Amino acid sequence: xxxxxxxxxxxxxxxxxxxxxxxxxxxxxxxxxxxxxxxxxxxxxxxxxxxxxxxxxxxxxxxxxxxxxxxxxxxxxxxxxxxxxxxxxxxxxxxxxxxxxxxxxxxxxxxxxxxxxxxxxxxxxxxxxxxxxxxxxxxxxxxxxxxxxxxxxxxxxxxxxxxxxxxxxxxxxxxxxxxxxxxxxxxxxxxxxxxxxxxxxxxxxxxxxxxxxxxxxxxxxxxxxxxxxxxxxxxxxxxxxxxxxxxxxxxxxxxxxxxxxxxxxxxxxxxxxxxxxxxxxx
Amino acid sequence: xxxxxxxxxxxxxxxxxxxxxxxxxxxxxxxxxxxxxxxxxxxxxxxxxxxxxxxxxxxxxxxxxxxxxxxxxxxxxxxxxxxxxxxxxxxxxxxxxxxxxxxxxxxxxxxxxxxxxxxxxxxxxxxxxxxxxxxxxxxxxxxxxxxxxxxxxxxxxxxxxxxxxxxxxxxxxxxxxxxxxxxxxxxxxxxxxxxxxxxxxxxxxxxxxxxxxxxxxxxxxxxxxxxxxxxxxxxxxxxxxxxxxxxxxxxxxxxxxxxxxxxxxxxxxxxxxxxxxxxxxxxxxxxxxxxxxxxxx
Numbered sequence: 001x002x003x004x005x006x007x008x009x010x011x012x013x014x015x016x017x018x019x020x021x022x023x024x025x026x027x028x029x030x031x032x033x034x035x036x037x038x039x040x041x042x043x044x045x046x047x048x049x050x051x052x053x054x055x056x057x058x059x060x061x062x063x064x065x066x067x068x069x070x071x072x073x074x075x076x077x078x079x080x081x082x083x084x085x086x087x088x089x090x091x092x093x094x095x096x097x098x099x100x101x102x103x104x105x106x107x108x109x110x111x112x113x114x115x116x117x118x119x120x121x122x123x124x125x126x127x128x129x130x131x132x133x134x135x136x137x138x139x140x141x142x143x144x145x146x147x148x149x150x151x152x153x154x155x156x157x158x159x160x161x162x163x164x165x166x167x168x169x170x171x172x173x174x175x176x177x178x179x180x181x182x183x184x185x186x187x188x189x190x191x192x193x194x195x196x197x198x199x200x201x202x203x204x205x206x207x208x209x210x211x212x213x214x215x216x217x218x219x220x221x222x223x224x225x226x227x228x229x230x231x232x233x234x235x236x237x238x239x240x241x242x243x244x245x246x247x248x249x250x251x252x253x254x255x256x257x258x259x260x261x262x263x264x265x266x267x268x269x270x271x272x273x274x275x276x277x278x279x280x281x282x
Numbered sequence: 283x284x285x286x287x288x289x290x291x292x293x294x295x296x297x298x299x300x301x302x303x304x305x306x307x308x309x310x311x312x313x314x315x316x317x318x319x320x321x322x323x324x325x326x327x328x329x330x331x332x333x334x335x336x337x338x339x340x341x342x343x344x345x346x347x348x349x350x351x352x353x354x355x356x357x358x359x360x361x362x363x364x365x366x367x368x369x370x371x372x373x374x375x376x377x378x379x380x381x382x383x384x385x386x387x388x389x390x391x392x393x394x395x396x397x398x399x400x401x402x403x404x405x406x407x408x409x410x411x412x413x414x415x416x417x418x419x420x421x422x423x424x425x426x427x428x429x430x431x432x433x434x435x436x437x438x439x440x441x442x443x444x445x446x447x448x449x450x451x452x453x454x455x456x457x458x459x460x461x462x463x464x465x466x467x468x469x470x471x472x473x474x475x476x477x478x479x480x481x482x483x484x485x486x487x488x489x490x491x492x493x494x495x496x497x498x499x500x501x502x503x504x505x506x507x508x509x510x511x512x513x514x515x516x517x518x519x520x521x522x523x524x525x526x527x528x529x530x531x532x533x534x535x536x537x538x539x540x541x542x543x544x545x546x547x548x549x550x551x552x553x554x555x556x557x558x559x560x561x562x563x564x565x566x567x568x569x570x571x572x573x574x575x576x577x578x579x
Contacts, residue, residue, distance in 0.1 A: 057486075084482075
């Protein structure tokens with residue numbers, strides 16, 4: 001049985017004009033194994049961040065269900081930690097305090113020494129030892145997201161949810177933090193669900209890439225198996241023969257096929273089930 | 283030398299010059315010529331002395347009666363300084379039920395102000411958080427806040443006096459009414475517009491309701507709440523002086539009024555300066571507190 005099961009999840013928003021509702025995506029279904037790294041790519045507005053928030057329990061779904069480790073997800077919890085695009089660090093807390101808030105919540109029985117030791121361990125892991133008493137304002141975007149990653153990993157969640165974690169970080173720093181993420185993930189092997197716009201990032205990090213069509217009424221059209229063996233590194237991965245095949249396939253999808261979705265917003269399609277996604281392997 | 287030190291020096295220099303110019307001008311405009319007995323007959327002088335317009339010094343010369351001088355025109359800075367010296371030398375003296383030293387009057391005003399302001403702040407912040415967290419409640423209550431907010435706190439005074447039947451508490455309540463609305467409105471706004479991400483983090487971490495409140499919501503909304511408190515602070519400070527005047531409660535506002543009743547204009551000016559000094563002291567204390575709870579985004 002799959003570790004994390006997203007089962008026919010459909011999301012409607014009430015339309016801005018007030019009457020009726022708009023389908024964001026429908027019948028999102030995927031089974032994710034323990035320790036697997038799955039990424040969703042799609043154009044803005046396809047609802048990929050909404051899907052991530054639904055898994056996190058921060059938003060509700062209209063239909064369908066999420067099952068984690070045999071239990072249905074009904075709300076947010078410490079077993080699913082989010083790394084936010086805008087970092088979401090508390091600006092009134094130092095780096096140390098931000099991570100301690102999470103560790104304290106996750107391990108309420110620990111002594112304060114044990115908590116501090118645990119926090120320091122994760123601060124060291126992202127190389128922010130010298131910045132632990134700084135507030136987020138004093139940090140660069142890359143450093144902020146390192147704190148975000150340290151906070152997420154520190155509570156050792158079953159599932160890590162990465163919501164475009166590197167979108168607001170400059171390209172050069174992004175590559176460095178991506179490799180740091182790979183290293184951290186290699187030691188913990190959490191199950192990861194990531195949302196991104198960056199094709200190279202998706203290939204570097206993922207076991208599988210879900211391609212979503214454009215919204216409204218987006219759906220998961222294809223699931224691409226990234227067969228490139230691990231460990232992967234940014235400089236060597238591009239020499240792997242399948243790299244550009246996968247990259248070109250994903251980009252072709254985003255440019256040409258993403259908008260080919262059945263957009264018919266009628267009563268017939270409301271109940272009709274969507275065809276299962278095509279599995280692509282190179 | 284240029285730079286921040288230089289500009290600060292310049293500003294100080296300008297401040298001091300402005301003060302000197304003002305004091306000199308004040309002195310010159312309020313200067314009255316001394317009494318000159320030339321041109322008066324002895325009968326006239328005796329009559330004037332009898333009327334109390336002039337008095338005889340121990341040396342036998344005639345001068346204007348200083349008691350009458352006090353209400354002739356506006357007193358100059360020297361008269362005010364003399365009055366201030368008088369008052370400050372008796373700062374801790376209680377001469378009668380309504381004649382307490384200036385230190386006591388300041389203490390009464392500060393206590394009255396602090397009581398009303400703190401009570402209003404606690405009520406407004408708690409209520410504001412409640413309204414900020416509950417959109418429906420906020421929309422339901424907001425019209426009432428909008429109606430009550432612009433009412434001058436002094437307008438409540440007769441009703442408050444009638445209901446609590448005690449001028450002491452009425453004065454505190456007037457301060458309360460002045461301070462409660464701005465903090466209430468801004469707290470509700472600050473909590474309501476708190477970035478949802480912070481609440482999301484709190485939700486994922488499963489923080490208890492109480493922890494959510496004092497670890498996330500209160501510190502997150504603190505800068506906005508402090509802005510509200512600052513507005514409340516100013517409006518309460520404005521309200522406390524007329525409240526004392528109208529209610530006859532001892533304090534620096536009352537001092538100004540009682541000196542007017544005594545026709546001691548130098549005393550009135552002294553009282554005004556004391557009100558200003560009290561405001562500066564309270565304000566700097568408030569700013570110290572505020573800097574502790576604000577953060578940069």
